[in-house]
Amino acid sequence: MRVIAGSAKGVRLTRVPPGTRPLSDMAREGLFASLAGLVDGARCLDLYAGTGAGGIEALSRGAERVTFVDRSAAESLHGVELFVSRAALPATAKDEYYHADLIGLRAEDSEGRGLGTVQAIHNYGAGDIIEIARADGDSILLPFTRETVPTIEIDKSRIVIAVPEDVETGERGNVE
DSSP, rough: OOOOOTTTTTTTTOOOOOOOOOOHHHHHHHHHHHHHHHHHHHOOTTTTTTTTTHHHHHHHHSSEEEEEHHHHHHTTTOOOOOOOOOGSSOOOTTTTOOOOTOOOOOOOTTSSSEEEEEEEEEEEESSSSEEEEESSSEEEEEOOOOTTTOEGGGGEEEEEOOBOOOOTTTTTTOOO
């Protein structure tokens, strides 16, 4: 096992505790690629520090500090919900929103007809998906893009959904 980037690139980590499955190079590369620009100067928490590979990688990539928590301590947190006060969060830039600000907003089509309420924002790896809960109990899942959601008005508690065309018929889609 080795450090894959940063100031300690190539350093081999040789002591692996029994029963520990180290975070693979590929998994670390994917993790840090998704955190690009956020690690430098950050304070990090390595909750599965069996080998410490993730935390050591963060330090090598410029993290200010890493707190290592051993696996058994991390497992004791299973099911614990962690919360951050709104005051501790940074302000959002123009056209950036916290998911919590979107949940519960009224979803309307471009003519003002109600479609439902924003239930959740999901991401399964291919982009954000907005889930609209309808009054009949069904849900609508749509890509959360500017094309599909051209208008977000937090102050008016609403979003506008541009209902996509039906792929097979070429007609304007109907979510009612």
